[in-house]
Amino acid sequence: MLSRRDTNARAMGLREVFETAGAEVVDPPLLQPAETLLDLYGEDVRGRAYITSDALRGEQMLRPDFTVPVVQMHMAHGAEPARYTYAGEVFRRQEDNPDRPSEYVQVGYEVFDRENPAAAEAEVFALISNMLAHAKLRAATGDIGILVAAVAGLKTTDERKAALTRHIWRPRKFRQLLDRYSGKTPTPVTRKDLLADADPLRRAVPLIGKRTLGEIGERITALHNDAAAPPISSGEIELLEALLGIRETVPFALEQLRDVAVDLPAIAPAVDRLADRADAMVERGVDVDRLDFEASYGRTSLEYYDGFVFGFYAERRPDLPPVASGGRYDALTRRLGNGQEIPAVGGVIRPGLLLELEHAQ
Amino acid sequence: MTLKLGVPSKGRLMEKTFDWFAARGITLTRTGSDREYAGAVEGIEGVALVLLSAGEIPRELAAGRLHMGVTGTDLVHERLPIWEHQVEEVEAMGFGHADLVIAVPNAWVDVDTLGDLDSVAAQFRAHHGHRLRIATKYHRLVREALRDAGVADYALVDSQGATEGTVANETAEAIADITSSGETLRANHLKILSDGLILRSEATLWRSRKAEWGRAEDASLATILKRLG
Numbered sequence: 001m002l003s004r005r006d007t008n009a010r011a012m013g014l015r016e017v018f019e020t021a022g023a024e025v026v027d028p029p030l031l032q033p034a035e036t037l038l039d040l041y042g043e044d045v046r047g048r049a050y051i052t053s054d055a056l057r058g059e060q061m062l063r064p065d066f067t068v069p070v071v072q073m074h075m076a077h078g079a080e081p082a083r084y085t086y087a088g089e090v091f092r093r094q095e096d097n098p099d100r101p102s103e104y105v106q107v108g109y110e111v112f113d114r115e116n117p118a119a120a121e122a123e124v125f126a127l128i129s130n131m132l133a134h135a136k137l138r139a140a141t142g143d144i145g146i147l148v149a150a151v152a153g154l155k156t157t158d159e160r161k162a163a164l165t166r167h168i169w170r171p172r173k174f175r176q177l178l179d180r181y182s183g184k185t186p187t188p189v190t191r192k193d194l195l196a197d198a199d200p201l202r203r204a205v206p207l208i209g210k211r212t213l214g215e216i217g218e219r220i221t222a223l224h225n226d227a228a229a230p231p232i233s234s235g236e237i238e239l240l241e242a243l244l245g246i247r248e249t250v251p252f253a254l255e256q257l258r259d260v261a262v263d264l265p266a267i268a269p270a271v272d273r274l275a276d277r278a279d280a281m282v283e284r285g286v287d288v289d290r291l292d293f294e295a296s297y298g299r300t301s302l303e304y305y306d307g308f309v310f311g312f313y314a315e316r317r318p319d320l321p322p323v324a325s326g327g328r329y330d331a332l333t334r335r336l337g338n339g340q341e342i343p344a345v346g347g348v349i350r351p352g353l354l355l356e357l358e359h360a361q
Numbered sequence: 362m363t364l365k366l367g368v369p370s371k372g373r374l375m376e377k378t379f380d381w382f383a384a385r386g387i388t389l390t391r392t393g394s395d396r397e398y399a400g401a402v403e404g405i406e407g408v409a410l411v412l413l414s415a416g417e418i419p420r421e422l423a424a425g426r427l428h429m430g431v432t433g434t435d436l437v438h439e440r441l442p443i444w445e446h447q448v449e450e451v452e453a454m455g456f457g458h459a460d461l462v463i464a465v466p467n468a469w470v471d472v473d474t475l476g477d478l479d480s481v482a483a484q485f486r487a488h489h490g491h492r493l494r495i496a497t498k499y500h501r502l503v504r505e506a507l508r509d510a511g512v513a514d515y516a517l518v519d520s521q522g523a524t525e526g527t528v529a530n531e532t533a534e535a536i537a538d539i540t541s542s543g544e545t546l547r548a549n550h551l552k553i554l555s556d557g558l559i560l561r562s563e564a565t566l567w568r569s570r571k572a573e574w575g576r577a578e579d580a581s582l583a584t585i586l587k588r589l590g
Contacts, residue, residue, distance in 0.1 A: 039492070
């Protein structure tokens with residue numbers, strides 16, 4: 001059995017590597033204001049984090065990750081560009097997986113750099129990849145930015161695109177919306193009745209609660225507009241499905257994405273980003289020809305990744321979560337920054353899992 | 362050793378449980394004064410009655426301090442995240458029926474499904490700057506149901522009682538609560554979403570998988586099961 005001291009020693013060793021790469025050591029508090037995290041991640045995080053409270057400060061959360069406090073710290077008083085590293089415990093409730101630890105150590109590396117996003121992504125990935133090379137892990141990569149661009153490029157209403165974008169991280173719901181918008185699932189009877197009613201608002205009595213009559217009316221208008229909009233064409237659905245199904249090594253994935261981009265030109269800039277990243281990775285010695293790319297990778301993570309995503313997995317231990325994971329989270333900095341934004345990419349290693357694998361070898 | 366049987370200590374749930382066991386030849390009685398929570402079992406050997414709050418019975422079963430217990434499906438599913446591993450359903454008892462449902466104001470004529478609720482949650486957040494609030498005491502069940510349905514941009518707010526009033530009081534926009542006839546919902550101008558049924562609950566006899574089952578407890582269990590038919 002590995003002791004906490006072994007894990008902490010391994011964590012310090014990993015953090016030193018990040019320091020040598022130019023990162024400043026930071027040490028955010030264990031207790032974080034729950035409101036910020038709940039507002040950011042939604043109610044799901046409540047099911048996965050430990051929340052406690054006191055009469056003065058209100059609800060506090062035992063940090064479920066370091067990303068949010070590091071971003072807040074950087075946006076409050078960081079110089080640019082900046083690189084940070086940290087090592088310490090994070091806490092996750094494991095109601096669905098009682099065998100997984102609810103407290104474990106993460107060592108992380110976060111890069112805030114506006115100049116060259118592809119280079120920053122390659123830097124984070126290559127650094128972590130080198131640190132894990134001896135453990136013979138399988139790397140998975142993806143790019144949420146390509147999916148976002150694909151949705152934005154669909155020939156349909158802005159409202160439908162907004163709904164699809166909002167649910168990129170919920171694949172099943174995304175699929176249901178696509179089926180609805182393409183006419184594959186019929187309009188429910190109650191919706192038809194609503195749309196057939198010349199004055200549905202007369203039934204909106206008594207009006208209780210904070211949602212106003214104006215908001216109800218606005219949504220009914222939106223539903224009429226949606227009903228009048230033509231379905232998303234089967235051709236576009238096929239393109240999107242081809243895109244979501246891509247699972248290849250990076251060079252072949254790029255080829256297939258370029259094919260999709262011929263008919264869905266909106267994704268071209270995002271595909272160029274992937275190509276730039278691949279070039280930057282080659283410069284850093286990553287064997288891109290054997291690196292996997294999955295277009296749907298990263299869609300079910302709790303985190304707020306909206307571009308490049310990656311994870312490192314022990315293939316002989318499919319029961320284990322990823323030993324390392326990370327990605328780009330520009331949208332998160334936008335939300336935390338009240339309009340300000342700083343392009344950010346980072347990743348974490350779990351030294352406890354790494355040690356477990358090293359001992360088994 | 363004795364088999365410990367946990368039964369709700371108050372009200373209709375207790376009375377109905379007593380009646381249910383009596384009909385099967387097992388007499389449960391409260392002993393001592395009306396205020397004292399002590400009980401006795403007649404008609405069967407080696408069984409001790411433990412009277413406690415229905416809400417605490419799931420926890421006691423999971424901890425193995427009760428061998429068997431009577432409580433609602435809703436409480437077991439809400440309080441025990443891996444309940445299949447912790448308890449086993451012996452028999453649904455046919456009373457204490459209640460449905461856990463999601464309800465919204467009647468006036469929301471544009472909302473009939475969880476899909477509608479999700480769209481409204483996005484719209485509400487954009488207008489009001491905070492998430493659409495759903496008042497409930499069944500946090501885990503509601504959160505799981507909404508996750509399965511792909512509802513986002515909501516927040517649960519805790520409500521331990523008078524939940525139906527929270528919308529009119531503007532401390533929540535929607536509710537998730539237990540209802541048997543739906544009358545209280547209607548009286549508070551709320552309607553149940555057409556796919557808003559999260560769980561059908563009824564009083565149920567449970568067996569703990571975590572308690573110590575010796576020869577004596579096994580024998581008592583076998584006798585009880587025989588009486589149940």
